[in-house]
Amino acid sequence: MGWDALSLVDDAADERPLIERRAVLRGDFYEMQARTVIERVPQAAGIAQRWAVSPYRGCAHACRGCGARAGHRRLGLDAGRDFDTRIVVRPNVVERLRVELARWEGEELAVGVSGDCYQAAEETYRLMPGVVGALAGSGVPFTVYTKSALVLRDAGLLARAGARVAVSIAFVDERIRRVVEPGAPTAQARLELVSALVEAGVDCRVLMAPVLPLLSDAADQLGATVRRIAAAGARVVEPVVLRLPVGTRAWYLEWLEQAHPRLVERYEELYDRAGLPAAGYEGRITGQIAALCRVYGMECGAPVAVRGEPEAAQLALV
Template sequence: MRWQGQRLGETDAGALPGMEHLGGFVQSVTTPEFAGVVFHEVLAKSALNHVPTASGVPFDWTVNPYRGCSHACTYCFARGTHEYLELDAGHDFDSQIVVKVNVAEVLRRELARPTWLHDPVMLGTNTDPYQRAEGRYRLMPGIVSALTDAGTPFSILTKGTLLRRDLPLLVDAAREVPVTIALSIAVFDDVLQRAIEPGTPSTAARLDTVRAAAETGFRVTVFLMPILPHLTDSIPALDDALRRIADAGATRVVFGALHLRPGAKEWFLRWLEREHPELVSSYRGLYPGAAAYASKAYRTWLAKRVRPLLRRHGLGGQAEDDSPRGERMPGLAQRRSTAATVVTTARGRAAASAPAMLF
């Protein structure tokens, strides 16, 4: 296996297939504090990723300091992006983490261009910016400072409790630009959470992070996503989740059913066959063939189940389906306009004509 035999500080020019064309590979690093994880440090050529309006997502610009994620969420929709690097969407996604070590410096240069229109930027759309690697590399403070100094609004979506480290910086940033914070908390049963999200902080720790952010003045949104058919969609489970979210001080909830995109689908179904074989046939019915989304009938049923519970607990909120594709969703950076924005990237082409990249 090409990854075996690497040691702390050693470099291997062939260790990261698929990245050679970027010309920015620095080294592959292992360290005892992150057993089983290899960090591939690269020099990014660009930091801002433009997302075309046609993609249907409710934001135009993203920054992702990492690729791959040690949170190891079995259902993570971003797993398929690792295959672009000739890595697999399963274990490699969890353990082979690409680190853009110069992302803050590159971002600052891009934001300083006269063509930058200060559109909102979204952090955390592909892999988590506050995953465990952030404790080692500390990329987010530089990113937050660059966005703030450039007068650029931004939003953060994370499962990571390391966000609390940066709350003072985020409070200062919010005095200068609009800043929104959202926590992703999908599973409130501790046993299931450890099984399906083995690398994430506990649900209780994430709720404490919601509370800490709310106490500093942020109106925190919780993404109750994905809701897992037959595992987390019962009324008692949803009621408990929303009660705990409200008690933590969140103001809004965005909820939605599980997505199973290519890469994630195969990995999740393998987990399901091992842990809950009695549910496999039901899931294959809900997500037949190459379908990535649960049926419209299931999503409608789920929304009717959740909405009364939101009202019971005094929470604002909406289903993921409630926002027409491409329109604003609470907790995410807002599109400036539907018109194409042309910004020259470090790759030397108009970002508006670039392919959709969420990573």
């Protein structure tokens, strides 16, 4: 585990959860020193990158279908409410990232997979300028995943670094957003964020994820979402159908049982044990989105990473 190489229980004499023994509580956040920061992305995540760095674990956006929830269980926290409210911070992320990049072979990295890297905690800790600087200095290609307008604070840094920014907009129905993404900005706010990033010269794409089976996958819903993404100025859409890995599955289905009990059985038929949707269903949905993208003149699918040139060290003026 990238957040701490030790198991949750070191020995029989101390069976407190790792979070209680290794973290320091600072206000609303738990600070935990990371031993490694470049971590493997679970295959079930559905994104293009195989490796990621995340300054924060847990996310105040509280998205029901977030596939990163299982990480909290490995810290002795629950994958539901704790993930939404007990945010774990890696204050040494920049220091460790520089060390690991020195021996990294150059494969593209995702930033912000375990929790939005521009959520409210970033206002307090300001870790991302250092993360972006370290990545830019190494020449390693990277994509930042976020829903937050705080990313605009670093738009200049991201543009100069040649970073990609993927803004998550799965649907534009505000009624759905309020119940499955209660802490996240509205779809309209994220569409405006896309426009602002494009205007600032940032390579911005939209991660149309997660498409929710039987809730946000109707043809008119997909059409409205793609049309508004195109109007915002995005040139690329990367669709991902909802994943339900361990940790996410129970939390999501608990809500579904309460809100849409008639859909539970259909979800259980649709998803396999690994939390992946049936290939036929996923292919149909992504195919529909790809066709819509062609109508609106956008590309559809994952990007091809291109390694950049490391930034030259700035000479001191004497």
